[in-house]
Amino acid sequence: MSNAFLSIENLTQRFPAGKGESLTVFENASFGIEKGEFVCILGHSGCGKSTIMNILAGLAEPTSGAVLMDGKEVSGPSLDRGVVFQNYSLLPWLSALKNVTFGVAARYPEWSRSKVVEHSTQYLAMVGLEGDTIHRKPAQLSGGMRQRVSIARAFANHPKLLLLDEPFGALDALTRGTIQDELLKIWSGTSQTVFMITHDIDEAILLADRILLMTNGPYARVAESVEITIPRPRKRDQIIDHPNYYAIRNHLVHFLATRSKELAGQQTGSDSNTPQTVRIDLVEETKGDESDDPRHGAHLRAVNE
Amino acid sequence: MDRLSTNQRAAILSFIILIAGLLIWEAAIPGQKAATELTEYERLTGGGAPKAGVPPPSQVMQKAWEQLSNPFYDAGPNDKGIGIQIAYSLYRVLTGYFLAALVAIPIGFLIGMSPVAYKALNPFIQVLRPISPLAWMPLALFIIQDSNASAIFVIFICSIWPMLINTAFGVAGVRSDWVNVARTHELGALKTALTVILPAAAPTIVTGMRISIGIAWLVIVAAEMLVGGTGIGYYVWNEWNNLDLTSVIFSILMIGVVGMALDAAFGRLQRAVAYAE
Numbered sequence: 001m002s003n004a005f006l007s008i009e010n011l012t013q014r015f016p017a018g019k020g021e022s023l024t025v026f027e028n029a030s031f032g033i034e035k036g037e038f039v040c041i042l043g044h045s046g047c048g049k050s051t052i053m054n055i056l057a058g059l060a061e062p063t064s065g066a067v068l069m070d071g072k073e074v075s076g077p078s079l080d081r082g083v084v085f086q087n088y089s090l091l092p093w094l095s096a097l098k099n100v101t102f103g104v105a106a107r108y109p110e111w112s113r114s115k116v117v118e119h120s121t122q123y124l125a126m127v128g129l130e131g132d133t134i135h136r137k138p139a140q141l142s143g144g145m146r147q148r149v150s151i152a153r154a155f156a157n158h159p160k161l162l163l164l165d166e167p168f169g170a171l172d173a174l175t176r177g178t179i180q181d182e183l184l185k186i187w188s189g190t191s192q193t194v195f196m197i198t199h200d201i202d203e204a205i206l207l208a209d210r211i212l213l214m215t216n217g218p219y220a221r222v223a224e225s226v227e228i229t230i231p232r233p234r235k236r237d238q239i240i241d242h243p244n245y246y247a248i249r250n251h252l253v254h255f256l257a258t259r260s261k262e263l264a265g266q267q268t269g270s271d272s273n274t275p276q277t278v279r280i281d282l283v284e285e286t287k288g289d290e291s292d293d294p295r296h297g298a299h300l301r302a303v304n305e
Numbered sequence: 306m307d308r309l310s311t312n313q314r315a316a317i318l319s320f321i322i323l324i325a326g327l328l329i330w331e332a333a334i335p336g337q338k339a340a341t342e343l344t345e346y347e348r349l350t351g352g353g354a355p356k357a358g359v360p361p362p363s364q365v366m367q368k369a370w371e372q373l374s375n376p377f378y379d380a381g382p383n384d385k386g387i388g389i390q391i392a393y394s395l396y397r398v399l400t401g402y403f404l405a406a407l408v409a410i411p412i413g414f415l416i417g418m419s420p421v422a423y424k425a426l427n428p429f430i431q432v433l434r435p436i437s438p439l440a441w442m443p444l445a446l447f448i449i450q451d452s453n454a455s456a457i458f459v460i461f462i463c464s465i466w467p468m469l470i471n472t473a474f475g476v477a478g479v480r481s482d483w484v485n486v487a488r489t490h491e492l493g494a495l496k497t498a499l500t501v502i503l504p505a506a507a508p509t510i511v512t513g514m515r516i517s518i519g520i521a522w523l524v525i526v527a528a529e530m531l532v533g534g535t536g537i538g539y540y541v542w543n544e545w546n547n548l549d550l551t552s553v554i555f556s557i558l559m560i561g562v563v564g565m566a567l568d569a570a571f572g573r574l575q576r577a578v579a580y581a582e
């Protein structure tokens with residue numbers, strides 16, 4: 001695990017909670033992310049997803065533990081890790097284009113102004129923003145357009161790791177769908193490593209190579225790592241017909257509805273908490289290596305790493 | 306009538322109020338005794354004098370025409386055009402004001418960014434802020450030994466507080482998300498201050514600047530009455546001593562007009578830096 005591109009090792013976060021007490025959000029969380037992987041993390045509100053992301057971004061310091069990217073310890077924010085926040089990540093006094101050039105000029109200070117503008121315009125076009133729209137201020141854009149600008153700004157900077165904190169949380173379902181497609185399109189053209197927080201199961205299945213499941217806090221754990229065994233390219237209206245789709249979805253729903261509570265609050269002491277790998281693949285099974293009753297193929301196979 | 310816009314109707318109403326006011330004023334004047342009708346006794350005690358001197362608006366308008374058609378004449382220390390007097394006042398106000406901005410905005414930034422600086426400086430600000438700027442005048446005259454510089458100092462001291470407090474408030478209130486954008490783009494401290502915090506806090510800062518310029522213009526009239534020599538405040542006081550109420554009323558109006566122009570300029574600046582979230 002420690003030779004993964006991004007390696008989270010024994011991360012613990014406690015916050016003071018008054019009267020000398022402290023709130024342990026999570027303890028000894030450990031997991032890894034490979035280069036080029038798209039990983040989603042799912043969990044109930046308040047379990048510590050944003051806290052993990054802020055640590056990965058370098059915006060916050062963990063109480064203990066370390067984050068290694070490319071073998072180097074993360075300390076402080078860096079242009080190598082781009083962040084898309086849920087809200088307010090655009091500077092409201094700058095136009096959409098200027099918000100993107102702001103980032104690009106910081107990333108490539110040696111570029112000429114015209115090159116910066118050209119590059120930024122190109123990335124805005126990739127998320128469907130063209131013409132007059134890019135000269136508008138964020139307040140004159142819809143929520144969906146604003147989040148597109150944020151995504152364009154993040155991708156335009158070619159960060160080694162892209163962190164997204166519930167980027168579509170505030171959007172209506174239709175807009176959310178279009179932007180998810182755009183995100184997939186822009187992502188598939190790169191080998192961008194993405195770590196994304198969401199609480200939308202279908203969104204996670206559509207986008208992710210792997211879903212990390214978090215139990216409720218305090219003492220939350222990254223309990224499982226579920227592989228999404230649905231081939232790419234994925235289309236939202238086609239993946240629902242894939243035999244693995246509902247098996248995976250049911251597993252996720254079950255986890256969030258009951259097991260995230262059951263597993264919550266278990267203090268595991270000083271052990272390192274690595275998630276269990278879960279692989280659900282009905283296609284592979286019916287091909288028949290383990291020729292059990294095919295109906296029982298729907299059982300989960302929890303494999304300890 | 307109902308085809309007119311709100312603005313047009315308001316303009317018509319303003320105009321009616323103006324005309325009515327002027328007519329009432331004009332009509333009220335003849336009710337007073339003319340100076341020649343006063344008894345010997347009244348004239349000796351000065352009893353009727355100021356009242357008798359209240360001029361009708363027609364006279365004030367005549368004065369205004371006279372003054373404004375030649376605002377920059379200079380006929381000795383006690384007889385300068387209204388333009389020159391206002392220029393003196395503006396010079397003092399703007400000098401004191403910009404010196405204050407030079408001090409208040411950087412210190413406001415510091416206080417807004419650093420809770421320690423805020424806590425350390427707050428007691429001083431709280432004690433100094435409520436002091437009437439004119440209370441500094443004797444001390445300023447004694448230390449600076451120059452009436453013009455003392456007036457500028459008084460402007461400086463009264464302009465500083467709204468700018469300082471608003472800058473600190475604006476800077477402290479900058480959304481942490483925006484600061485995080487700067488951090489994730491590895492901007493240095495100076496670049497963050499100039500490209501993120503300053504534009505984010507600008508509306509609040511400019512509001513403070515607008516309040517300050519208003520106060521400075523209020524204070525300069527009183528300060529110039531005290532220090533004398535030149536300026537619109539001195540001019541008002543001088544004309545009062547000459548019992549020339551026409552000039553007093555005219556200069557009062559001019560003080561209002563200049564104050565309005567200063568405020569409008571900062572209103573423009575405020576709109577320029579405003580942003581919608």
Ligand SMILES: Nc1ncnc2c1ncn2[C@@H]1O[C@H](COP(=O)(O)OP(=O)(O)O)[C@@H](O)[C@H]1O
Nearest residue numbers: 015016025044045046047048049050051052217
């Ligand atoms: N700066 C902080 N100080 C104290 N408690 C915090 C702080 N940040 C987050 N928390 C607490 O940590 C927990 C996890 O928060 P967060 O990471 O925002 O959850 P999520 O993003 O999963 O909804 C919550 O209980 C929250 O109240």
Ligand SMILES: [Mg+2]
Nearest residue numbers: 049050051165
């Ligand atoms: Mg969150």
